[in-house]
Amino acid sequence: MAAIDWELDLAGDRRCDSPGHCALYGAYPLMDQSCCLIVSSHLVKSMETTSSNAMELEGFKRCQSDLISHGLSVRSITTDRHLSVGKYIREEWADVCHYYDAWHIVKGEDCRLSTEPGNKEPAGNWIKAIINHLWYSINHTDVSDEHEARWRQLLPHMRDDHRTKLDAWLSQELSSKRLINDLRKAGVQNTAELESFHKQLNHFAPNMVGFSYHGINSRLRLAGMYHNENATRSFKFDRLGNQQYVMARSKNNKLTQTAKRKKVNPTYASVALLNGSSGNTRGNYCEVPGFITRHSPEELRIPAQL
Template structure:
């Protein structure tokens, strides 16, 4: 900061500073610290960049002082106000809510220090609550995800909200908790999580000797997994299972009472993909996989409607604000979680971008999960950052 002191011959003294003060803090320096944190940047890299440009700036120590004294309390205050407005709106609707939940550990494996559990209101596409659990708060790191859900549900109950439907992954501890402690809540599994695990098993089977003929069927089987619950909005578990066990052997009439016949039309005889022989090794291995008790029980609980795909998108946003390669303090991690949630909620409902001619814009992407295949994706209008600017 530059300070100029003027002394007049009449004895009057005037002092000018290049930065105004916010309390006892220099406003410009505080803006630098806020900009680093609110943009999800890493302070050491951001300040090193300014140093390389020969731009005089604050030190790391000054940044951390600002962060602890001003920025963390400000972020928590904005989040409390935001949550309060959301809870008030939900209470005024006088209806149970449908939420999706998923956890995210700061490191893979069983050595994670933190696990953040996020619940998303799938009807309004709003992150309703985030809980951060540290591994020393529970028996072991593998218990953190369940503890996160327990705290999120407790928060909703404190606010007088009832959970009508809950969509999660297949976490056994969560399944048991919901079954025993939330008997009035319908618990569904997210289809993508089940599909991902099933696809790995199918790929493994197709790599066995004399089982390569399964490879062309893998995508169809996983697609069928999505169709089964969506085509059964009533949620009848027996119907869902019977639909799942139909056909890849060119048999379309079944002895099952609730699904006696396939719903598709005639299939051309000149189709390139070959039907599987019921007596072949590949079919036997496939039947053991998709007909297992575990898989059938999972199929019964697949969500016919809401999914947790938006939470995967939120985790991508979170990777920007809190990269897994960087270690944060508890307050630092919690604040960056909140920043990610505020940014996600502000931009989740962005409209699709248009060309100058008014046509909707799309882009071709090659997602990792498709192993080289492409998908068509909507191009959204640029993100906004009003929540940070207004705070």
């Protein structure tokens, strides 16, 4: 692997092999947000920890050991709102700035407001406006103190300006201690690119198919190699030098189409490394850009029965 001589701004999030709280395997990748490369990833089995929920912290610890063993300097890390990971970084990795992903904060608040039994008239009509204001409070300033200040402007506005009679649960939820603390740690960086890698991982290891430990571990490594090889693809132009676009639909609104710049076709040099067409393949598995977790050819070879 080429030497990394800059401070890393990482993003980390767990990807389970099945939805819910009974996952058997949990993959934890770390991505450098400046170049969108996977620098480390580990697979954890639930039987190695006390529960499925504890796999995220164990995977984070193993990735941290990779970073320390390679002497890499980390400036910041962005994760979801996992309490154990937040506590571990606060106590064991205090010199690293820890931020929460804004999308996870907004999504968690939206789920809580939508599932509470008191979200009926008139407070229920405010849920969309509350979520929009939460996005505005986080994304329109880089200062964490201003996140809280902007957010606290919401309750007086709802009480006084519109004379809305708020339920006790709504007032308590909007000013909860955990939400305020998470707003203070919300950063401008996010885990969007890492979520895109999780989507790519579904092509290598679909959730609807059961794999053995070695089978899903091999697919996790191959997905990381493929992603790092094609993470910095350039955009595609026609013969006249005009930018090419492709139409895409949003998950929330299937009727709306947006034009996105089209990228060049992906390459598969990592497959050539596995097939041995590059000559001495024994030392080439660690030469994929950014990937620091070392693996032998036997670990990356997927048996047919898996």
